[in-house]
Amino acid sequence: MFGISLLDxxxxxxxxxxxxAITGLLAGVFGVGGGTVAVPILYELFRIVGVPEEVRMPLCVGTSLAIIIPTSIRSFMTHRAKGAVDMSILRVWAVPVVVGVIMGSIVARYAPADLFKAVFVIVAGASAVRLLFGKDSWRFGLDMPVKPIMVVYGWVIGVLSALMGIGGGLLSNMFMTFYNRPIHQAIATSSGLGILISIPGALGYIYAGWPRAAEYPTVLALQPPLAIGYISLLGFLLFIPTSTWMAPIGARLAHRLSKRRLEVAFGTFLLLICARFAISLIG
Known part of the structure; x- marks a missing residue:
């Protein structure tokens, strides 16, 4: 399997x-669906097993979106049980987010590999700067904007999340805190956004990667039954048990941490991810 030894x-x-396990824990803590953890880890693992650069990043993104489905559901249920989710925001974002995800999935079928990395670095970098160095005075407003602007934001979140393989938490956390929402509420609401993004996103990446198996017949990681389009079934099946087990633990931990500790921990983590992909782009 994969042309590697049994030990490997x-x-x-x-x-x-x-x-x-790490993905599930951080998904619950940060409300990010786990994609910011899963994508870079999968990228390194698929590199080791010989997946070509041209298809490696979209395979990571598609697999991440599939993994996010059960993780987000469990994380959302835990946060909602604590009454921290703002359902009014999710209702406004539902349609534009899904439309954005579908459009992003179509782009993924034709986009070069470096586009995925560049989007990851830019968005994650901006989020990290906001979390680590932002001040309370950095605000777009003291309340959420009017519905048309919310719709546009939802569409942008959907497109970028589909290209990054994330559940939208990275973007919606930043957006909501810029509009004076507490970080704990932003995290809780973002966990619900992951459900809206991950399901259509995973289906979109099946479509985007469907012809790749024939184009790369020697790459077993892309061949059925090990993969469906740009979703690695091996990665999906092995991530699910431990990620879904750890997600509720992470969500409970989030409610015990101070606002500043959450911001510093998440921001530092994002900087590390940015550095990894930036080096890959340069090299």
Whole structure:
């Protein structure tokens, strides 16, 4: 399988299970669906098993979106049980977010690999700067904007999330805090956004990657039954048990941490991810 030894495959299985646990924990803590963790980890693992650069990043993104589905559902249910989710925002964003995800998935079918990395670096970098160095005076307003502007924001979140393989939390957290919403409420609401993004996003990446199996017949990671389009079933199946187990633990932990600790931890993590992909782009 994958043209690697049994020992290497065993290491890959263990690594995916461990990565799933970390993804679920951080998904619950930060309300980000886990994509910001899953994508860079999958990128390194698929590199080790020989997936070509041209298809590696979209395979990571598509697999991440599939992984986010159960993780987001469990995280959202935990946050909603605590009464922290703003359902009015989710209702306004539902349609434009899904439309944006569909459009982003279509772009993914034809986009070069570096586009995915560039979007990741720009968006994650902006979020990290906001979290680490932002001040309370950095505000677009003291309340959420009118519905037409909210619709545009929702569409942008959908497009960018589809290209990054994230559940939208990275973007919606930043957006909501710029409009004076508490970080805990932003995190809780973002967990629901992950559901709206991950399901149509995963379907879109099946469509986007469907012809790739025939184009790369020697790359077993892209061949059925190991993959469907740009979704690695091996990665999906091994991430799910540990990520869904850890997501509620992360969500409960988020409510015990101070606002500043959440911001510093999340911002530092994002900077590390940005550095990794920036180096890849330069190299």
């Amino acid at each position: 495959l065993s290491w890959l299985v263990v690594a995916l299970l461990a990565a799933g």
